[in-house]
Amino acid sequence: MPAPPPPASPGFLRRWILATSAGSVVVLALGLLIEKISPTAAGDYWAVAVFVVGAAIGLLQWLVLRTQRPDITWWILVTGAGWAIARAAAVWLHYLRGAGFVIGAVLGLLQGPFLWRDIRRSIEWLLTSTVAWAAAWFLGVELGIWIGGVWGEALGSIAGGAVAGAITGPAFVALSRRPSWASPRKRKRQ
Numbered sequence: 001m002p003a004p005p006p007p008a009s010p011g012f013l014r015r016w017i018l019a020t021s022a023g024s025v026v027v028l029a030l031g032l033l034i035e036k037i038s039p040t041a042a043g044d045y046w047a048v049a050v051f052v053v054g055a056a057i058g059l060l061q062w063l064v065l066r067t068q069r070p071d072i073t074w075w076i077l078v079t080g081a082g083w084a085i086a087r088a089a090a091v092w093l094h095y096l097r098g099a100g101f102v103i104g105a106v107l108g109l110l111q112g113p114f115l116w117r118d119i120r121r122s123i124e125w126l127l128t129s130t131v132a133w134a135a136a137w138f139l140g141v142e143l144g145i146w147i148g149g150v151w152g153e154a155l156g157s158i159a160g161g162a163v164a165g166a167i168t169g170p171a172f173v174a175l176s177r178r179p180s181w182a183s184p185r186k187r188k189r190q
Contacts, residue, residue: 013173015064017165023057024140024161027083028153030056054083057161074114082107100137104130115172124175132167136160 030053058079065072086106090099108129112122140160144152 012064012068013169016061016169016172017162019060019064020057020165020168021158021161023060024136024157024164025154026056026060027053028157032150032153050087051080051084054087055080057083072114075111078110078114079107082110085110098134100134101130103137104133107133115176124171128168128171128175132164132171135167136164139163 030049055076058076061079062072062075065075083103086103089102089106105126108122108126111129112125115122115125137160140156142156143159144156146152147155
């Protein structure tokens with residue numbers, strides 16, 4: 001079996017962006033499905049539904065990350081929990097434009113410790129995640145409003161996820177390659 005490509009390979013970045021974008025579409029599709037099947041029950045199972053759609057993004061990202069970090073299986077659950085907590089906060093904020101900052105910050109706070117081996121100080125991941133999901137949220141909402149309807153929401157989700165992936169992917173690579181930021185274990189192997 002050949003060794004996995006280094007994180008900076010174009011294949012890694014392309015797969016990361018596609019995984020994050022596809023995960024955003026899954027979020028939209030599952031949300032629409034839940035509303036269609038049972039609009040009144042959607043509120044009853046809202047937290048579970050949001051966890052599941054967040055875990056869908058986590059699963060698709062994990063499929064990319066596992067080539068570099070086979071031990072990062074908790075990524076799926078942490079991302080699902082992050083989305084559930086963040087979306088609850090976004091509802092509390094009445095989905096103001098700043099909700100993307102909240103989503104990114106919560107995801108960054110929860111995911112950061114699991115990247116400790118690659119990114120020694122997870123504050124950088126927190127900042128990256130916050131900026132990425134704020135930009136994704138803004139673009140997704142604005143594009144969805146501009147186009148309108150389900151197609152607007154779908155294109156907004158695709159574009160928003162691609163933006164989040166395009167920011168977090170290269171940042172992950174850059175942060176994991178900085179020798180002064182890498183963990184002591186990683187420095188010993190270099």
